[in-house]
Structures are given as structure tokens and as C-alpha cells.
Amino acid sequence: MGIGTVSNQSSTLYIVATPIGNLGDMTPRAIEVLASASVVAAEDTRHTRQLLQHFQVEADLLSLHEHNERERCDGLLQRLAAGDSVALVSDAGTPAISDPGFVLVREARRAGYEVVSVPGACALIAALSIAGLPTDRFVFDGFLPHKRGARQQVYARYLRESRTAVLYESSHRIAQSLADLVEVLGGERMIAVARELTKRYETVLSGTAQEVLAQVEDDDKQRKGEFVVLINGVEVVPSIDVGLEAVLRPLAEALPPKKAAAVASQITGCRKKEAYDFLLSLK
Ligand code: SAM
Numbered sequence: 033m034g035i036g037t038v039s040n041q042s043s044t045l046y047i048v049a050t051p052i053g054n055l056g057d058m059t060p061r062a063i064e065v066l067a068s069a070s071v072v073a074a075e076d077t078r079h080t081r082q083l084l085q086h087f088q089v090e091a092d093l094l095s096l097h098e099h100n101e102r103e104r105c106d107g108l109l110q111r112l113a114a115g116d117s118v119a120l121v122s123d124a125g126t127p128a129i130s131d132p133g134f135v136l137v138r139e140a141r142r143a144g145y146e147v148v149s150v151p152g153a154c155a156l157i158a159a160l161s162i163a164g165l166p167t168d169r170f171v172f173d174g175f176l177p178h179k180r181g182a183r184q185q186v187y188a189r190y191l192r193e194s195r196t197a198v199l200y201e202s203s204h205r206i207a208q209s210l211a212d213l214v215e216v217l218g219g220e221r222m223i224a225v226a227r228e229l230t231k232r233y234e235t236v237l238s239g240t241a242q243e244v245l246a247q248v249e250d251d252d253k254q255r256k257g258e259f260v261v262l263i264n265g266v267e268v269v270p271s272i273d274v275g276l277e278a279v280l281r282p283l284a285e286a287l288p289p290k291k292a293a294a295v296a297s298q299i300t301g302c303r304k305k306e307a308y309d310f311l312l313s314l315k
Contacts, residue, residue: 040068041148043112045140046119047133049126049152050083052258054230057153063087065150070116073108075123075132083121096120101132105139112145119150126154130174130200156198159226159260163196164238166265170196176209176261183209187216188313190263191306192276197263206259210245213263216309217241222264228257276300280311 046065051057066072067089073096074080084091096104108118120127120136127133140147156172176199177183183205190197201209206225213223219242227235237244237254248254279299283292293308300307 042115044146048150069119163224194265
């Protein structure tokens with residue numbers, strides 16, 4: 033957007049990023065758009081009111097969270113139809129990224145309204161940019177599941193993933209989650225854990241999964257705050273062109289799990305443990 037471009041166009045939905053901890057990361061354009069929007073849809077209106085007060089912005093606030101997004105859509109589309117401009121913010125970071133917003137964006141686009149991004153902080157991009165793992169190709173899988181079995185299945189997806197994987201995890205589960213990661217992917221996989229990004233106690237732990245787990249287990253400060261987990265991809269061996277899953281499924285029907293894993297490892301060249309963990313994740 034060039035200088036002089038109007039920041040408040042009628043019948044436009046603005047997706048506005050807000051800081052993930054450091055208020056200095058609020059962009060001047062975000063302030064301008066929020067100040068001039070006809071209505072600001074916010075995940076938590078109390079939280080956003082405080083943010084806006086800090087920047088001396090007065091706005092007409094309306095709640096839009098994961099439980100009412102669909103109902104709210106109709107009302108907001110009506111506002112757009114009436115010529116209003118609508119801004120969407122979440123509690124922190126970029127709306128619609130592990131936050132509400134996707135449904136509203138889709139419906140506004142379907143109805144033919146302009147949807148404009150006002151970019152800024154996003155924990156996944158901030159973490160990826162400083163973790164020291166390859167950034168050219170990555171996969172973002174949102175929040176890790178709360179339950180152990182489901183979490184292990186998610187980790188098993190990266191047994192043969194060549195891209196860097198990025199995930200959100202909570203402080204309640206970070207230690208157990210890293211222990212699960214070690215169990216499924218092995219202690220030697222290179223990982224990084226980015227904590228409290230842009231805040232006073234921002235930390236990035238990196239090294240083998242076993243090393244990072246030990247640091248998190250040994251120091252309770254490393255279990256506090258907000259976390260992004262990043263997992264290095266594996267080098268794909270070009271000679272293995274038979275998918276592990278395609279080999280394992282029929283073998284598992286005919287053989288006990290350990291034997292099936294051993295045969296699959298001979299066929300594909302992967303480690304026996306890798307085949308065994310992957311087999312468990314298929315169930
Ligand atoms: N939409 C947000 C974004 O753009 O990053 C993410 C919202 S999601 C509900 C919140 C999760 O993002 C947290 O539980 C944590 O995993 C991650 N996160 C948010 N802020 C963070 C920070 N300052 N440092 C590390 N992780 C953060």
C-alpha cells in the first residue's frame with residue numbers, strides 16, 4: 033500500500049495482526065485501520081479494548097470467537113453490505129492462524145467483498161525466522177493435541193517429513209510433549225523450542241531432541257510461557273520410492289507388528305524402530 037492510499041475503504045474486511053507480547057510490534061497501519069474501521073470484531077473484547085486504549089484508539093467492538101464465528105458472520109456481512117468497513121483482530125498475532133477468522137474471510141470473499149491484510153506479528157513465522165532450522169520449506173500443523181496418543185500420532189507424521197515442522201504447544205504440556213517427540217522421532221532429531229517470543233524472557237533452545245528435553249526438564253523456567261516447537265525435516269533417501277505406509281499396511285495384516293516392522297525396514301531401508309512407531313501411528 034503506498035503512502036496516501038485510503039486505509040478505510042467501505043465494504044472492506046481488514047485482517048489486522050496485533051503484537052504477540054511486545055506492544056512495540058503494533059504497526060502504525062494497524063492503529064490507523066483499527067481507528068477508522070466502522071466495527072472491530074475481536075476474539076476477546078476486553079483484551080482488545082485494553083490494547084486499543086494503550087494506543088488511544090476508540091472503536092466500536094464486537095466479539096467474534098471460535099464459538100460464535102458462524103453466527104457473527106451474517107451480521108458482519110450485513111455491515112459490509114451496508115458499506116461499513118470491518119476489522120478483525122484476535123487476542124495476539126495474526127487472526128485466522130490457530131485463531132478465529134477463516135470462516136469470516138471465506139464468507140466475505142464468497143460474497144465478493146475486498147479482504148485486505150494488515151500484517152504483523154505471527155508466532156510461527158517469528159519462531160521459524162530465528163530457530164536456525166531450514167526455512168525454505170516448512171509445514172505448520174497448529175496446536176499439538178492435548179492427549180498423548182493423538183500427539184504421538186501427530187509426531188509420527190514427521191518420521192519421513194523433509195520439511196521443517198512448526199507446531200504450537202502450551203506450557204502445561206511442553207515437557208511431556210517433548211518426551212513424546214523423543215519417543216516417536218528419536219532423541220537425535222534436531223529441534224528448536226521458541227518461548228515467549230518478543231517478550232522479556234524470550235528463549236530459543238535448540239539441539240537434539242534429547243538435549244532440548246533435558247534443558248526443559250531441568251529448568252522449570254523453561255516450562256513457563258508460550259511455546260513454538262520446531263522439528264528439523266529428514267533427508268529423503270531417493271532410492272526409497274516405496275511408501276512406508278503402502279508397505280506396512282498389508283504386512284501388518286499378515287504378521288505380528290514387530291515382524292511387520294522388520295520386513296518393512298528391509299524393503300524400504302528405514303530404521304526398524306521408525307517402521308514400528310509408524311505402524312503404531314496407523315492404528
Ligand atoms: N494467531 C497467533 C499467531 O499469529 O501466532 C497464534 C494464536 S494461538 C491461539 C496461541 C499460540 O501461539 C500459543 O499457545 C503459542 O503456542 C503461540 N504463541 C503466541 N505468542 C507466542 C509467543 N510470544 N511466543 C511463543 N509462542 C507464542
